[in-house]
Amino acid sequence: MSALRSVFSRSRLRESRLSVPILALAVILLFDFVFVPGFFNLEIRDGHLFGSLVDILRNSTPTVALAIGMTLVIATGGVDLSVGAIMAIAASVACILIDPRIVGLNLQGDITAVVGDPTYSFVPIPIVIVASLAVAVVCGLWNGVLVSFGRIQPMVATLILMIAGRGIAQLITNSIKIIIFNDSFAFIGNGFIVLPFSLFIVVALFAGAWLLTRRTAIGLFVESVGISFRASLYSGINEKRIKLFAYAFCGFCAGVAALIAVSSIRTSDANQIGLYTELDAILAVVIGGTVLGAGGRFSLLGSLIGALVIQATQTSMYAIGVAASAITAVKAVMVIVVILLYSQQVQDLGRRIAGRLARRQAAA
Amino acid sequence: MTDPARDIVVMESIDKSFPGVQALKQVSLTLAGGEIHALVGENGAGKSTLIKVLTGVERPDGGTITLDGAEVSIRSPLHAQSLGISTVYQEVNLCPNLTVAENLLIGRQPMKLGHVDWNAMNRQAREILQGLDIEIDVTRPLGSYSIAIQQMAAIARALVISSAKVLVLDEPTSSLTGHETDQLFRVMRKLKGEGIAILFITHFLDQVYEVSDRVTILRNGALVGVYETAVLPRLTLITLMLGRSLTELDDINQHKIESSQHIGTEPLLQADGVGLVGSIAPFDLVLHTGEVVGLAGLLGSGRTEMAQLLFGIDQPTEGSLTMDGKRVRNFSPIGSIERGVALCPEDRKAEGIVADLTVRENIIMAMQASRGWFRHLSTSDQYAIADKYIKLLSIATPSADQPVRNLSGGNQQKVILARWLATNPRLLILDEPTRGIDVGTKADIQKLVLSLAEEGKSCIFISSELEEVLRTSHRVVVMRDRAKVTEFAGEVDERAIMNAIAGGEA
Ligand SMILES: Nc1ncnc2c1ncn2[C@@H]1O[C@H](COP(=O)(O)OP(=O)(O)OP(=O)(O)O)[C@@H](O)[C@H]1O
Ligand SMILES: [Mg+2]
Numbered sequence: 001m002s003a004l005r006s007v008f009s010r011s012r013l014r015e016s017r018l019s020v021p022i023l024a025l026a027v028i029l030l031f032d033f034v035f036v037p038g039f040f041n042l043e044i045r046d047g048h049l050f051g052s053l054v055d056i057l058r059n060s061t062p063t064v065a066l067a068i069g070m071t072l073v074i075a076t077g078g079v080d081l082s083v084g085a086i087m088a089i090a091a092s093v094a095c096i097l098i099d100p101r102i103v104g105l106n107l108q109g110d111i112t113a114v115v116g117d118p119t120y121s122f123v124p125i126p127i128v129i130v131a132s133l134a135v136a137v138v139c140g141l142w143n144g145v146l147v148s149f150g151r152i153q154p155m156v157a158t159l160i161l162m163i164a165g166r167g168i169a170q171l172i173t174n175s176i177k178i179i180i181f182n183d184s185f186a187f188i189g190n191g192f193i194v195l196p197f198s199l200f201i202v203v204a205l206f207a208g209a210w211l212l213t214r215r216t217a218i219g220l221f222v223e224s225v226g227i228s229f230r231a232s233l234y235s236g237i238n239e240k241r242i243k244l245f246a247y248a249f250c251g252f253c254a255g256v257a258a259l260i261a262v263s264s265i266r267t268s269d270a271n272q273i274g275l276y277t278e279l280d281a282i283l284a285v286v287i288g289g290t291v292l293g294a295g296g297r298f299s300l301l302g303s304l305i306g307a308l309v310i311q312a313t314q315t316s317m318y319a320i321g322v323a324a325s326a327i328t329a330v331k332a333v334m335v336i337v338v339i340l341l342y343s344q345q346v347q348d349l350g351r352r353i354a355g356r357l358a359r360r361q362a363a364a
Numbered sequence: 365m366t367d368p369a370r371d372i373v374v375m376e377s378i379d380k381s382f383p384g385v386q387a388l389k390q391v392s393l394t395l396a397g398g399e400i401h402a403l404v405g406e407n408g409a410g411k412s413t414l415i416k417v418l419t420g421v422e423r424p425d426g427g428t429i430t431l432d433g434a435e436v437s438i439r440s441p442l443h444a445q446s447l448g449i450s451t452v453y454q455e456v457n458l459c460p461n462l463t464v465a466e467n468l469l470i471g472r473q474p475m476k477l478g479h480v481d482w483n484a485m486n487r488q489a490r491e492i493l494q495g496l497d498i499e500i501d502v503t504r505p506l507g508s509y510s511i512a513i514q515q516m517a518a519i520a521r522a523l524v525i526s527s528a529k530v531l532v533l534d535e536p537t538s539s540l541t542g543h544e545t546d547q548l549f550r551v552m553r554k555l556k557g558e559g560i561a562i563l564f565i566t567h568f569l570d571q572v573y574e575v576s577d578r579v580t581i582l583r584n585g586a587l588v589g590v591y592e593t594a595v596l597p598r599l600t601l602i603t604l605m606l607g608r609s610l611t612e613l614d615d616i617n618q619h620k621i622e623s624s625q626h627i628g629t630e631p632l633l634q635a636d637g638v639g640l641v642g643s644i645a646p647f648d649l650v651l652h653t654g655e656v657v658g659l660a661g662l663l664g665s666g667r668t669e670m671a672q673l674l675f676g677i678d679q680p681t682e683g684s685l686t687m688d689g690k691r692v693r694n695f696s697p698i699g700s701i702e703r704g705v706a707l708c709p710e711d712r713k714a715e716g717i718v719a720d721l722t723v724r725e726n727i728i729m730a731m732q733a734s735r736g737w738f739r740h741l742s743t744s745d746q747y748a749i750a751d752k753y754i755k756l757l758s759i760a761t762p763s764a765d766q767p768v769r770n771l772s773g774g775n776q777q778k779v780i781l782a783r784w785l786a787t788n789p790r791l792l793i794l795d796e797p798t799r800g801i802d803v804g805t806k807a808d809i810q811k812l813v814l815s816l817a818e819e820g821k822s823c824i825f826i827s828s829e830l831e832e833v834l835r836t837s838h839r840v841v842v843m844r845d846r847a848k849v850t851e852f853a854g855e856v857d858e859r860a861i862m863n864a865i866a867g868g869e870a
Binding site for chain 1: 697700714715717720721725729734737738740
């Protein structure tokens with residue numbers, strides 16, 4: 001009962017924001033505990049940790065990376081629909097830099113015929129990484145310029161790149177799926193240091209984002225711009241620069257997600273990489289308690305847990321044999337539940353019910 | 365007058381607490397039909413909370429509400445409306461994008477053949493407003509009118525409810541001009557004649573005496589008493605409200621005379637023919653260190669426009685502005701803050717507070733903005749600054765971590781003032797800084813302005829209350845029709861200023 005009341009207590013809104021994603025995660029894990037035998041089994045093979053839980057963590061890394069960037073954008077009162085497309089662009093850039101040979105050949109048909117050397121890379125891998133991230137940041141800046149200086153609705157502004165982005169990604173690789181044979185690049189998404197290497201990347205990204213927003217004034221300014229950009233303007237906050245930063249950072253995060261994704265599937269597939277991930281990222285942020293459309297207070301930790309909730313749901317559905325196509329429907333239900341959980345009316349109702357129950361208990 | 369048989373509303377022993385604050389302790393209030401009842405008290409005394417309990421926005425923790433002799437439990441604002449209790453809240457709560465007519469009649473639009481009958485709707489809206497002596501185009505969006513007109517529309521909307529037995533007005537006059545206030549009072553008296561009970565919250569004691577029959581006084585969430593206005597001396601009223609007597613007003617005059625000795629001779633700020641096409645005609649203005657210049661004028665006379673130009677919200681299209689002898693080129697809020705200029709804006713809700721942020725964050729915002737993104741004020745510094753100003757301005761809040769949205773209107777205003785004082789400005793532009801502020805704090809703010817002047821800071825003081833402008837300013841600039849018309853220095857003749865404001869060519 002007291003748990004119920006703390007969820008619905010308005011004064012503890014900030015904590016209660018975290019309690020929704022934590023509660024959601026607990027519900028899903030409980031479901032797995034009951035219905036999926038062996039779900040919590042962990043074993044160490046060749047010095048690597050294996051198990052469903054590790055899979056969930058590992059598969060969620062691109063979404064977590066996207067959700068971190070998306071959190072800032074949503075907190076400024078915007079949204080970025082183009083992160084999936086930015087991923088495709090950054091992935092294409094990475095692949096073309098690693099192996100530009102076959103593009104010129106314009107091969108038709110079976111490209112797997114070109115067998116690669118696991119050490120070959122056209123440019124050194126660090127440069128590949130920096131270049132892809134830089135391109136992703138440029139994409140984010142483009143969105144930011146449209147939103148802050150062009151005063152275009154964020155939804156519309158980022159829709160442009162969402163639609164054009166995959167075309168650009170195709171152009172970069174001349175519509176060819178480049179296969180990556182380079183092992184050190186593949187380590188990003190496939191490597192293990194006891195735990196999957198991509199986990200370390202995402203944890204570092206999270207820590208960096210947290211420090212950047214909470215140990216500087218950026219977090220405060222982002223929230224303030226999201227809540228009232230006029231009051232922020234009057235207080236001397238450069239609202240345009242803050243928005244520009246948020247979109248650029250979101251682009252950077254999409255770049256990180258792209259590197260993880262493309263190195264784990266080892267193919268530049270502009271039509272598949274990051275497809276629909278913008279929706280997962282937005283959903284993760286919303287589950288995490290940052291308000292879509294209104295902006296303001298944000299919680300990076302909430303978004304992180306939100307991303308885990310989505311991945312855990314997806315993995316559990318697969319585990320009990322739900323078809324991939326039906327998972328979209330499950331996500332739709334999640335959206336509805338989350339929106340209801342955060343709505344003022346439902347919270348008021350919950351508080352009233354909790355109060356009545358408490359009174360009845362006291363009377364008894 | 366207070367025949368108990370005609371008591372429409374009886375609220376008894378109402379308790380209400382919020383986390384960390386007991387907003388109401390055993391408060392009682394009775395409203396009789398055909399009376400105008402004033403509710404007064406300091407900022408944060410619990411006035412708005414009491415009426416929110418009456419109008420179903422907040423539920424009391426204890427106590428009873430009786431309506432027409434029957435005990436009721438008011439569940440929601442809608443429920444209160446259906447019981448005949450209509451309200452105009454402290455902050456205008458209408459939709460600026462909808463037309464005036466839509467705002468007035470939404471929810472009860474006249475229908476014809478299953479569609480909204482727009483002509484009938486506009487006609488009805490026009491008639492309702494004519495009842496309040498307001499002639500405006502009801503098909504224009506509400507947001508295109510002044511706050512005053514929007515306020516009148518909110519009142520009109522509350523009146524549309526034909527069965528209203530009780531009308532509650534929370535600080536309706538804080539942004540109205542004298543003439544508009546008279547209009548409102550005429551309407552209130554008319555409604556009183558029809559037997560409606562009116563509850564009226566204001567910080568203007570003149571208005572309490574002008575219009576109310578009885579007055580209920582709250583202090584610190586507790587009831588001080590109910591009095592017949594006509595027999596309650598004004599000084600007693602103030603003492604009951606504040607719990608102390610207000611002697612500062614005499615001091616202020618003395619203070620001002622003394623501080624005028626220290627006015628510097630070098631101009632701090634000088635405007636030569638500064639103007640913005642379509643907003644304000646070119647004006648000249650000189651401001652010295654240690655000087656307080658008052659801006660007097662009617663609503664819409666260009667005072668706010670001048671303030672926004674000097675602060676860099678807008679860029680002038682002509683003229684030149686110099687500060688410390690250097691020509692100003694960077695017209696932007698951040699440029700101004702760096703020069704040591706601060707603007708406490710007029711529209712608290714839209715341009716002032718960031719509602720979801722805490723008191724602490726609201727106070728340090730401008731200071732942090734001037735330090736940039738990376739020279740972050742540490743949390744302990746932030747608390748130190750916030751706590752200093754909470755104390756200095758006696759901001760009523762349980763802690764510096766309270767979201768500013770939960771503060772009473774007057775205390776929100778103080779938070780904005782604190783934000784700007786924290787930047788340690790050399791020129792402080794105050795646009796209606798005392799709107800919604802209680803009499804005690806008003807005197808405190810006026811004193812504060814003069815002390816700042818004595819420290820060598822300059823101030824531009826804008827207020828619709830001429831009395832206040834005269835009390836604090838060494839020099840008064842009069843604005844009319846978006847232009848500066850004249851200036852008065854030294855011993856000022858109030859009549860001459862009034863004439864200049866109204867445009868009577870004496
Ligand atoms: N939702 C809320 N949460 C927490 N505290 C609140 C809330 N609403 C009001 N309070 C507190 O209750 C007290 C009374 O506030 P109220 O708004 O009733 O004052 P008021 O008399 O109307 O003041 P003012 O003249 O400034 O409008 C204040 O200390 C305020 O901070
Ligand atoms: Mg109030």
